[in-house]
Amino acid sequence: MKALLYVSIRSFINRMKMRLRKPLTYVGIVFWVLYGLMMLNSFDIIFSEAGNMTGPEGYAVVLSFFIVWSIPMNLLAYARKRGLAFKHSDIHYVFSAPISPKGILLYAQSKTLLAGFLLNLFISIGGVVWFHISPVKMLLFFLVSFVVETIFEGCLMLIVFGNEFLGETGTKVLRGFIWACVIAMGALLLSQMFTKPIALSLIRETLAHPLMQLIPVIGWNIAFVRLLLIGPNTLNLICAGMYLISAVAAVLVALRMKCTGQYFEDAMTFADEYEEALKRNKRGNSMEKASKKKKFKEAQVKYRGTGAKAIFYRQLLEYKKSRFFVLNYLSFIMIGISVIASIATALGVFSFDEMATGGAQVFILPGISAYITFIFSSTATKWTKELQNPYTFLMPDTTLRKMWYSTAMEHLKAIIDGCLLCVPLGVLMGLSIIQILLCVLIYVCLQANRLYVGMVCDGILAPLFGAAMLSLTRLLIQGFIMTIGIIGAVIGAVLGGPEVGFVVLIVIAFIFAVGLALLGSIMFGRMESLENY
Amino acid sequence: MLQIMDLSKSYKKTLAVDRVSFTVPDGQVGILLGPNGAGKSTIIKSIAGLLRYDGAIMIQGIPSREIAAKKIFGYVPEIPALFDALTVREHIEYIRRAYDSDITEEEIQALFRRFELDDKQDKLGNELSKGMMQKVSICCALAVKPKVILLDEPMVGLDPQAIKELKEVVLELRNQGITVLISTHMLEMVKELWDIVFIMDKGRIRATYTREQAGNQDLDAIFFGITRGNAGEKAESGILEPMQESTRESAGN
Numbered sequence: 001m002k003a004l005l006y007v008s009i010r011s012f013i014n015r016m017k018m019r020l021r022k023p024l025t026y027v028g029i030v031f032w033v034l035y036g037l038m039m040l041n042s043f044d045i046i047f048s049e050a051g052n053m054t055g056p057e058g059y060a061v062v063l064s065f066f067i068v069w070s071i072p073m074n075l076l077a078y079a080r081k082r083g084l085a086f087k088h089s090d091i092h093y094v095f096s097a098p099i100s101p102k103g104i105l106l107y108a109q110s111k112t113l114l115a116g117f118l119l120n121l122f123i124s125i126g127g128v129v130w131f132h133i134s135p136v137k138m139l140l141f142f143l144v145s146f147v148v149e150t151i152f153e154g155c156l157m158l159i160v161f162g163n164e165f166l167g168e169t170g171t172k173v174l175r176g177f178i179w180a181c182v183i184a185m186g187a188l189l190l191s192q193m194f195t196k197p198i199a200l201s202l203i204r205e206t207l208a209h210p211l212m213q214l215i216p217v218i219g220w221n222i223a224f225v226r227l228l229l230i231g232p233n234t235l236n237l238i239c240a241g242m243y244l245i246s247a248v249a250a251v252l253v254a255l256r257m258k259c260t261g262q263y264f265e266d267a268m269t270f271a272d273e274y275e276e277a278l279k280r281n282k283r284g285n286s287m288e289k290a291s292k293k294k295k296f297k298e299a300q301v302k303y304r305g306t307g308a309k310a311i312f313y314r315q316l317l318e319y320k321k322s323r324f325f326v327l328n329y330l331s332f333i334m335i336g337i338s339v340i341a342s343i344a345t346a347l348g349v350f351s352f353d354e355m356a357t358g359g360a361q362v363f364i365l366p367g368i369s370a371y372i373t374f375i376f377s378s379t380a381t382k383w384t385k386e387l388q389n390p391y392t393f394l395m396p397d398t399t400l401r402k403m404w405y406s407t408a409m410e411h412l413k414a415i416i417d418g419c420l421l422c423v424p425l426g427v428l429m430g431l432s433i434i435q436i437l438l439c440v441l442i443y444v445c446l447q448a449n450r451l452y453v454g455m456v457c458d459g460i461l462a463p464l465f466g467a468a469m470l471s472l473t474r475l476l477i478q479g480f481i482m483t484i485g486i487i488g489a490v491i492g493a494v495l496g497g498p499e500v501g502f503v504v505l506i507v508i509a510f511i512f513a514v515g516l517a518l519l520g521s522i523m524f525g526r527m528e529s530l531e532n533y
Numbered sequence: 534m535l536q537i538m539d540l541s542k543s544y545k546k547t548l549a550v551d552r553v554s555f556t557v558p559d560g561q562v563g564i565l566l567g568p569n570g571a572g573k574s575t576i577i578k579s580i581a582g583l584l585r586y587d588g589a590i591m592i593q594g595i596p597s598r599e600i601a602a603k604k605i606f607g608y609v610p611e612i613p614a615l616f617d618a619l620t621v622r623e624h625i626e627y628i629r630r631a632y633d634s635d636i637t638e639e640e641i642q643a644l645f646r647r648f649e650l651d652d653k654q655d656k657l658g659n660e661l662s663k664g665m666m667q668k669v670s671i672c673c674a675l676a677v678k679p680k681v682i683l684l685d686e687p688m689v690g691l692d693p694q695a696i697k698e699l700k701e702v703v704l705e706l707r708n709q710g711i712t713v714l715i716s717t718h719m720l721e722m723v724k725e726l727w728d729i730v731f732i733m734d735k736g737r738i739r740a741t742y743t744r745e746q747a748g749n750q751d752l753d754a755i756f757f758g759i760t761r762g763n764a765g766e767k768a769e770s771g772i773l774e775p776m777q778e779s780t781r782e783s784a785g786n
Contacts, residue, residue, distance in 0.1 A: 003631035011618035014657060018618070088614030089658070093624075093673070096581045097631040098603035260598045265584045 004099065004107040028469055043130055056229040057208070059131040063123065063229075064207040064222045071218050072182045074153070078160040079175045081266030084108040088275055091268055101261035102254070105162050109154055120146045133229070141228050148247060149221070155250035156217075162259040181215050188212060213239045217246060296321035307397035311386060312405040318382075319409070326413045330376060334417050337368070338424035345428055361429055362498045365422050366489070366505065369443040370482055372421075373450050374475070383407045383451070384458065386524075393527045403455075403521035410451050411444060418443035438502035445509035446482070452513055453477045455520030481512045534559050535580070535681050535712050540588035542575050549575040551736040552588070557681075560710040562703060562726050564717065566756050567733030573716045574611070576733075577685045580714070581608045592681045604632055607679035611686045611716075613670035615658030621645075621669050622654040628676045636676050644672045647698050664690040671699060681712040688722050700726060720752045727752065732759045 019025045077083025086108055094104055124142040127133045166174060189206045196202055206212065213223040213235055223239030230236075299320035303313045319326050345351065386392045386406040395402065418440040426436035457474045465473060485508045493501030535557045542550040550572040557563035567573045579586045582598055595602035615624060625641055628634060645651040648668040653661070661669065667690045674682055684703075688696050703726050706713055717723055730752065732740045740759045747755060 003627055006623075006630055007616060007619065007627055010623050011616060014618040014620070014623075018657075087617075088612075089616045091583065092608075092610055092614045092670070093616065093627065093631075095583055096603065096606070096608045097628075098600045098633075099631060100600070261582060262585050264582065268583055 001099065001103045001107075003097070004094065004103065007094075008107070008110065024465065024469065031472075040129070043126070055131055056133055058204075059127050059133060060222075060226045060229045061204050061207050063225045064212070065203070066123075067218060067221050067225070068185060068207065071153075071221065072178055075156060075160055075178050076175065078157050079171055079178065081161060081263055082270050084157075084161065084267065084270070085111050085274055086267045086271040087278075088271055091264075091271055095261065095264050095267075101259045101263070102158055102162055104261075105158055105259075105263075106154060109157055113150070116150065117146065137229075144228060145225065148224070148244070152221075152243075152247040152250055155247070155254035158254040158259070159250060159257065162257070162263055164258050164260065164262050181218055184215050185212065185218070210235050217243075220246065295323075297323070308395060308401040308405040310395075310405075311392070311402065312408050315382060315406075315409045326409070326416060328413075330372075331413075331417050331420060333372070334420040337421060341425055342428060362431060362435060363493075364429065365425060365431075365439040366442045366502070368421065368425075369418070369439070369446055370486075373443075373446040374478060374482065376450070383410060383455075387459075390527070392524065399521045399525040400518075402524040403517060406524070407451060407455075407517075411448060414444045414447035415440065417447070434499060435502070438499060438506065441506050442502060442509070445506050445513060448513040449481050449509055449516070450478060452516035452520050453481070455523065456516050459520060459523035481509065484512075485509050534591075534593055535563070535683075535714055536589075536591040536594075537576065537580070538589040538591070540576065540579060540586055540590065542572075542579060542584060542586045549736055550579070550586075553733075553736075553738050554588075555731050555738055555741060557712050557714050557729060559712055560707055561728040562707050562713040562715065562723075564715050564723050564727045564730045564752070565733065566717070566720070566730060566752070568760055570735075571733040572736040573733055574685070577611075577683060577716050580683055581610070605677075605680040607674035607677040607682040609667075609670050609674045609682075609684045609687050611689070613663070613666040615661065615666050615669060617657065617659040619658055620655050621650055621658075621661070624658070624669055624673055625676050628673045632677045634676055634678050636678060641676065644675060647702075648672055648695055664692060664695070667691055668695055671702075675702065679711065682706060682714070684713065684715045684717075686717055686719075687715065688717065688719050696722065720756060724752050730755065732756060734760050 074083060084105065090104075090108070094107070120142060124138045127138045127141070128135050160171075160174060163170075185206075188209060188211055189203070192202055192206050192209070196205065207222070213219045213226070220239045220243035223236040224243040227236045227240040297320075299317060301313050301317040301320060303310060305313075324331075383406040386402075392402060392406070422436055422439040422443060426439060431439070453474055457470055457477070461473060462470055485505045488508045489501040489505035491501075492504030537553055537555050540550055540553045541548070553572070553576060555563075565573050565576065575584065578584045580590055580597060582603070590597040592602040592606050597603075597606070616627075619627065622641075625636075625644075629636055642651065645654060648671065650665070650668055650672065653665060656665075658666070658669075667687070671684075671687060674684075687699060691699065700722070703713055703715070707726075707728070715723055715726070727744060729741065729743050730747075731738050732742075732755070740755075742755060
């Protein structure tokens with residue numbers, strides 16, 4: 001274990017040194033501090049006004065929420081031999097080293113220990129600041145809860161992830177047990193929904209419900225927290241006792257159980273996925289899914305033209321082989337929105353007239369388009385794959401044509417998605433054909449902006465920024481373009497009506513898209529872009 | 534000595550390795566050959582303790598999963614992966630601590646000089662080229678001071694000087710009585726190194742030869758004779774018949 005401690009400490013020191021050498025780190029620190037201060041202020045409002053959660057009782061509810069959120073999720077991940085961040089370097093240098101497999105598991109979990117410590121510290125300070133609990137009580141709570149919970153969770157992780165006595169069936173039973181606990185919590189929430197009015201307070205009351213504390217491990221942990229914060233009663237004394245007994249039992253089982261490293265094989269598979277996810281995250285595409293082996297249909301395409309056009313036809317062939325052609329989850333979201341809105345309108349549950357009055361209804365669709373573009377700004381698109389292919393750079397054609405034919409399919413997809421969203425909703429709202437067409441064009445232009453903002457960020461800014469800063473920059477640029485577009489649209493609408501406003505918005509978005517595309521096309525001319533992908 | 538006994542490994546319904554047994558004796562260099570998909574990587578990963586398997590693997594007579602066996606086992610994987618935030622020097626320091634190795638500072642520096650890493654000691658893992666990573670990986674395996682060492686495609690990515698050094702290192706290890714197993718496709722690179730060769734195909738060992746048995750036969754002639762030809766063709770081409778199961782088992786004894 002001393003070797004793993006050495007790796008952890010040296011890696012931490014070296015990383016800190018590297019980060020502190022970059023000026024952008026300091027900009028990031030200032031930004032996150034300001035953001036944190038802003039959040040501190042807003043938490044006060046959320047807890048006291050929205051949730052009516054004050055004092056130790058309210059604080060216990062907040063902590064219960066964290067417990068309910070994190071423990072089942074972690075345990076289920078461990079039961080599937082996931083959730084521990086092993087990297088290829090660990091497989092190479094740690095798995096084959098003469099280190100106890102249990103020690104290796106604890107090492108992997110310890111990577112999140114600092115984050116857990118800081119989160120607990122933050123939560124404890126929050127208890128004093130927002131819930132006005134005495135600092136001495138919070139210090140005691142922090143020490144006891146952090147130590148007990150860390151040891152308990154560590155042992156549960158060892159038992160669930162590293163056990164070799166349960167076998168496949170035993171692990172399935174264990175997973176079933178965890179799901180049973182989750183279902184029990186869900187059933188409790190449902191039963192509350194039937195007896196009380198639906199409001200945010202319902203979650204609070206469910207989490208504070210005596211039955212919740214009876215649920216093994218998760219509920220017992222809640223009882224332990226309530227005992228420390230609110231004080232003893234019969235129920236939390238018994239359940240907290242169960243929590244401590246189960247913690248001691250978990251320690252004993254974890255110490256005695258056999259673990260020879262049978263989990264290495266599963267951890268290796270997860271390490272591949274984890275490294276892939278890290279790469280995606282580094283380039284800001286955290287929403288892109290891991291590439292699994294997909295099944296493809298038979299399809300053919302006739303290549304019309306040469307040079308960079310081949311990229312377009314190859315993409316078309318790939319889409320034709322795909323199960324849903326060019327439709328992806330975004331398309332299904334569009335279809336979902338349209339279907340739900342149609343049914344709701346037909347049933348009289350919902351009316352667009354109530355949503356906006358005084359002629360403002362016509363702006364709902366551009367608003368939805370802008371919102372969708374904004375929240376999905378980090379979603380990867382297929383063109384990025386072209387930059388992973390050396391032939392893209394070797395192809396005898398101009399960078400501009402390569403960029404255009406790599407992204408042309410995305411614009412076609414945007415037209416289809418735009419139609420799926422705007423045509424049914426436009427008809428429901430009673431918009432004219434011209435207005436619907438303009439709404440589709442707005443969606444297409446906004447999507448083009450999203451695409452080329454992503455291109456510039458991934459290709460030009462990614463080597464300079466970290467993942468978080470990159471996502472933020474992407475949002476800021478996207479937000480900036482939208483703000484300019486909206487201002488232009490409002491002026492246009494005031495001067496010449498909604499159609500003029502739409503045209504102004506389209507022109508502004510188009511100009512930005514062309515400018516960003518020209519800037520982004522640089523990436524297709526230099527092979528270094530490969531290294532970012 | 535490295536002993537593989539009745540090793541089988543399946544991935545779901547696919548049998549990748551089927552009851553494979555072989556032994557590499559002390560002070561000998563074993564070569565594991567086979568076309569793509571023959572099951573070499575599965576055997577290598579099983580020996581390194583990375584996979585679940587049926588059968589037994591012994592390192593100097595100790596089951597390979599035991600800590601005592603791992604302490605005397607060095608492993609160079611096909612694709613090296615270094616700790617991003619550790620320097621080259623810190624990698625060796627980690628190995629020294631993990632394996633409780635008695636490697637001295639002079640020996641570490643000699644290793645670095647030999648593989649031209651002496652000016653890269655303070656470079657971080659993520660700052661190195663693939664070839665450099667491979668050199669660090671080899672140095673780490675040697676820093677263990679192993680009794681058994683496993684090299685999976687060790688020449689890939691190395692420059693000519695490093696290949697020359699590695700070959701010399703392998704011969705030195707053999708002279709020190711250390712067991713070496715190399716898995717490779719580069720037959721030319723190991724022709725002067727090998728003592729015993731195991732030829733795999735479709736998850737099984739098809740033939741085992743010692744250098745004495747092979748006589749003047751080239752490794753590639755033996756390899757292609759087994760993997761391409763049938764028994765009749767082999768006889769016509771004068772290729773030796775492989776060792777029988779019984780002699781295969783006794784090769785190491």
